[in-house]
Amino acid sequence: MTDIINTLTKEIEKHRFRLTELEEQRRKLEMELPLIKANLDALMRSLIIIQGKPVETDTEQLKEPASSPSDKRTGMRKGSMTDIAYSILKEAGTTLTVNDLFQRVKVQKPDLGKNSFTSGIYHLSGQKRIFKVRSGKISLLE
Numbered sequence: 001m002t003d004i005i006n007t008l009t010k011e012i013e014k015h016r017f018r019l020t021e022l023e024e025q026r027r028k029l030e031m032e033l034p035l036i037k038a039n040l041d042a043l044m045r046s047l048i049i050i051q052g053k054p055v056e057t058d059t060e061q062l063k064e065p066a067s068s069p070s071d072k073r074t075g076m077r078k079g080s081m082t083d084i085a086y087s088i089l090k091e092a093g094t095t096l097t098v099n100d101l102f103q104r105v106k107v108q109k110p111d112l113g114k115n116s117f118t119s120g121i122y123h124l125s126g127q128k129r130i131f132k133v134r135s136g137k138i139s140l141l142e
Contacts, residue, residue, distance in 0.1 A: 076130075079109075081105060081109060081112055081116075081117060081120060082120060082121075082124065082130065084105045084108050084109060085101055085105050085117075085121065085131070085138075086130060086131075086140065088101060088104045088105060089101065089131075089138065089139065089140050090140065094139075095134075095137040095138060095139040096137065096138055096139075097136055097137055097138070098118055098121070098133075098136055098137075098138060101121075101138050102114055102117050102118070105117065121133065121138060125138070128141065129141070
């Protein structure tokens with residue numbers, strides 16, 4: 001019985017070690033990914049220039065992101081946490097506590113984490129964009 005336990009323990013340690021190695025590799029690759037994407041974008045842009053096609057400038061790319069449509073009025077991505085929170089506050093017509101607003105947004109976006117939500121709201125309010133926070137209550141700047 002002891003031999004079986006020892007064998008299993010050794011196998012578990014091997015797998016833990018391999019898992020640690022793979023997690024380290026993943027972290028390294030994730031750190032390299034932005035650089036690789038930037039290089040790919042630069043190469044694609046060079047190819048477009050060589051082919052003589054018109055090239056979008058950085059300001060054109062910022063105005064209309066290709067990945068997701070945004071509301072022209074507010075500049076928020078449709079369906080984003082910020083867009084949902086904005087809609088809820090607009091509909092409520094009053095201030096809401098952070099917890100209350102989070103619970104309402106979470107209904108529409110179940111995978112949302114509270115830390116991520118509060119961080120985003122406080123960040124935008126600190127930049128004096130879209131929201132303002134006073135005494136733990138959130139309202140719209142409008």
